[in-house]
Amino acid sequence: MDYHSAVKWLFEQEARGIKFGLENTRELLSRLGDPQHRFRSLHVAGTNGKGSVSAMAESVLRAAGYRTALYTSPHLVDFRERIRVDGKCIGEEEMLRLAEEVRNIAEDMAAHGRHLTFFELTTAMAFTHFADVGTEMAVVEVGMGGRLDSTNVIDPVCVAIATIALEHTSFLGSTLPQIAFEKAGTIKPGVPVITLEQAPEVIDVLERRAEEMSAPMTVVGRDVGYEVLSSTLEGTEVYLEEIDAVVSVPLAGRYQGSNCALACSALAEMMRRGVYIPDEAFARGLAAVRWPGRLEVVSQRPRMILDVSHTAAGARTVAAELERMLDRKAIVVLGVLGDKDLKGIADAFGSIARYAIAASPETTRAFPAEQVSDALSAHCPTETANSIGHAMDRAMELASEDDTILIAGSLYTVGEAKRWLDGKTCKGDIR
Numbered sequence: 001m002d003y004h005s006a007v008k009w010l011f012e013q014e015a016r017g018i019k020f021g022l023e024n025t026r027e028l029l030s031r032l033g034d035p036q037h038r039f040r041s042l043h044v045a046g047t048n049g050k051g052s053v054s055a056m057a058e059s060v061l062r063a064a065g066y067r068t069a070l071y072t073s074p075h076l077v078d079f080r081e082r083i084r085v086d087g088k089c090i091g092e093e094e095m096l097r098l099a100e101e102v103r104n105i106a107e108d109m110a111a112h113g114r115h116l117t118f119f120e121l122t123t124a125m126a127f128t129h130f131a132d133v134g135t136e137m138a139v140v141e142v143g144m145g146g147r148l149d150s151t152n153v154i155d156p157v158c159v160a161i162a163t164i165a166l167e168h169t170s171f172l173g174s175t176l177p178q179i180a181f182e183k184a185g186t187i188k189p190g191v192p193v194i195t196l197e198q199a200p201e202v203i204d205v206l207e208r209r210a211e212e213m214s215a216p217m218t219v220v221g222r223d224v225g226y227e228v229l230s231s232t233l234e235g236t237e238v239y240l241e242e243i244d245a246v247v248s249v250p251l252a253g254r255y256q257g258s259n260c261a262l263a264c265s266a267l268a269e270m271m272r273r274g275v276y277i278p279d280e281a282f283a284r285g286l287a288a289v290r291w292p293g294r295l296e297v298v299s300q301r302p303r304m305i306l307d308v309s310h311t312a313a314g315a316r317t318v319a320a321e322l323e324r325m326l327d328r329k330a331i332v333v334l335g336v337l338g339d340k341d342l343k344g345i346a347d348a349f350g351s352i353a354r355y356a357i358a359a360s361p362e363t364t365r366a367f368p369a370e371q372v373s374d375a376l377s378a379h380c381p382t383e384t385a386n387s388i389g390h391a392m393d394r395a396m397e398l399a400s401e402d403d404t405i406l407i408a409g410s411l412y413t414v415g416e417a418k419r420w421l422d423g424k425t426c427k428g429d430i431r
Contacts, residue, residue: 001096001099001100001103002096003092003093003095003096006095006096006099006100006103007079007095007099009099009103010079010099010118010121010122011118013106013116013117013118013121014117014118021148022148022150022152022153024109024114024115024116024117024120025120025123025124025150025153026153027109027114028102028105028106028109028116028120028121028124029124029127029153031105032101032102032105032124032127032128033128033131035124035127035128035130035131035132036127036131036153036154036155037155038130038131038135039069039130039131039135039136039137039138040136040137040138040156040157040275041137041138041139041140041154041155041156041157042054042057042137042138042139042140042156042157042158042159042160042266042267042270043140043142043151043152043154043156043158043159043160043186044057044139044140044141044142044159044160044161044162044266045142045146045159045160045161045162045183045186046142046160046161046162046163046164046183047162047163047164047165047166047167047179047183047311047313047314048162048163048165048255048309048311048313048314048317049162049163049255049256049258049259049262050141050142050160050162051072051141051291051294052251052256052259052263052291052294053160053162053259053262053263053266054070054072054139054140054141054263055070055072055289055290055291056249056259056260056263056264056285056286056289056291057139057160057263057266057267058070058084058087058137058139059087059285059286059288059289059290060263060264060267060277060281060282060285060286061137061139061267061275061277061281061285062086062087062285063280063281063282063284063285063288064276064277064278064281064285065281066136066137067085067086067133067134067135067136067137068085068086068087068135068136068137068138068139069083069084069085069126069129069130069133069135069137069138069139070084070085070087070138070139070141071083071084071123071126071127071130071138071139071140071141071151072084072141073119073122073141073143074411075411075415076292076293076308076411076414076415076418077415077418077419077422079095080092080095082122082126083095083122083125083126083129085129085130085133085135090129094129095125098125098128098129099121099125101128102116102121102124102125106121117150119143119144119150120150123143123150123151124150127154137275138154140154140156142183142186144172145172145179145182145183145185146182146183146184146185146186147181147182147183147184147185147186148182148185149186152185152186155188155191156188156191157191157270157273157275158191158192158193158194158266158269158270158273159186159187159188159191159192159193159194159215159266160193160194160195160262160263160265160266161183161184161186161193161194161195161196161206162195162196162259162262163196163198163255163258163313164176164179164180164183164198164199164202165179165311165312165313165314166179166311166312166313166341167179167311176199176201176202177201177202177204177205180201180202180205180206181205181209183206184205184206184208184209184210185209187206187209187210187213187215188213188215189213189214189215190213190214190215191213191215192215192216192217192218192269192273193206193210193215193216193217193218194217194218194220194262194265194266194269195217195218195219195220195262196219196220196221196258196261196262197219197220197221197222203219218265218269220242220258220261220262220265221258221261224241224242224261224265225241226238226239226240226241226242226257226258226260226261227239227257228254228257228258229246231252231253231254231256231257231321231325232252232325233252233295233297233303233305233325234250234252235248235249235250235251235252236248236249236251236252236253236254236256236257236260237257238257238260238261240260240261240264240265242261242264242265242268243264243268243279243282245279245282245283247260247264247282247283247286247287248283248286248287249286249287249289250287250289250290251289251291251294251295252294252295252296252297252321252325253294253295253317253318253321254321255317255321256294260286264282264286267282292306292418293306293307293308293411293414293415293418294307294308295307295318295321295322298418298421299421301401301402302396302399302400302401302402302403302404302405303403303404303405304404304405304407305322305330305404305405305406305407306407306408306414306417306418307406307407307408307414308408308410308411308413308414309345309408309409310336310337310340310345310409310410310411311340311341311344311345312341312343312344312345312347312348313344315344315345315348315349315408315409316344316348318348318349318408319348319349319351319352322352322404322406323351323352326352326404328354328402328403328404329352329353329354329380330352330353330354330403330404330405330406331353331354331355331356331357331395331398331399331403331404331405331406332349332350332352332353332355332356332357332376332380332405332406332407332408333356333357333359333385333388333391333392333395333405333406333407333408333413333417334346334349334356334357334358334359334372334376334408334409334413335358335359335360335361335366335367335369335372335388335391335409335410335412335413335416336366336367336372336409336410336413337361337363337365337366337367337410337412338365338366338367339365340409340410342367342371342372342375343375345375345409346372346375346376346379347375347378347379349376349406349408349409350375350376350378350379350380351379352406353376353379353380353406354380355380355381355382355398356373356376356379356380356381356382356383357382357383357384357385357391357394357395358370358372358373358376358382358383358384358385358391359372359384359385359386359387359388359390359391359413360372360387361388361410361412361413361415361416362387362388362412362416363412365412366410366412369384369385369386370384372384372409387416388407388413388416388417388420389416389419389420391407392405392407392417392420395407
């Protein structure tokens, strides 16, 4: 295989769908020498914000001088974004070597009736790479759920659980307590768990699991405080009681203050477990964090913002923040995947739109543009485009220099927007 063939083969395994359970992951990792036991880790679960929490925690640990790793999913543009060491994506040559290694094992296991999924394979590749390069501290984001997610084979120093909302209901359950039960499955015996203050029924489920596991649990916002001091499109400033400091993160949205508090409280707990992090590493690491596609301003005049929120709850939160920060309604480009709450997402982003362009990202999983347009039409004038790129072209035609263009609804949508930006010179100043 060459690199592109390896990526193609991995994505072909997506056709096997989503399969919960850890037996195959454990077998695969065992054949690879159990790399997951060769680095310390922070495990991050949740519905909204877990990626931001992961990125912040990794950046602080790197600023503290550790050799760090970050495993997240999905990616925006390049598969290699999922597997990072010291802030850098895995190299193509190493990615190819690992893909060949897991493919050989996968073929042998398939011969015995045990078929590996895309996520099982990529998780094993990530953990093997982390171990091979001498990772000291890995931040591992849960893929889906938690209890039976392939990442749930690590022995973390701490578990962080971000805000929980309805998501993947056909897999995780149709109520908040059911989904919280799956997320709570990441809580291990004696391992501290940090979460955010949120719905009482969610906290109840997490506390029951923590008690069963004799795992000390801290609720940020209840047991330890924080205060968002300012939040603009340039970033967020927050006071953190846990470390008695004011810090700034270059991520927009008041909710990033909550995510920052969660990340730093988890790191503080790790410090109590022997992980050394000097005070200045918090400020330096948080100031340097990068997490694309989250209320990310990518150009000015017109201002262009990318956001990957793809749940109704996430979309409502982002829309409320934009309504607070913008002085006028936006031109919205929206593309949504077919297993998401289209009405909830369209209602949220439609509420801040003066005009909307509906499109379908390049995946068979996406809603047709016409359905997205219908969902938006209750809020503003709409039209459809035959691709995200064409929708962005049209948005640029409609926008004045003082307008804001928001591209949102899916990681796929934002990924295609980033590819459009890479190959297109806009009228604005692309940063």
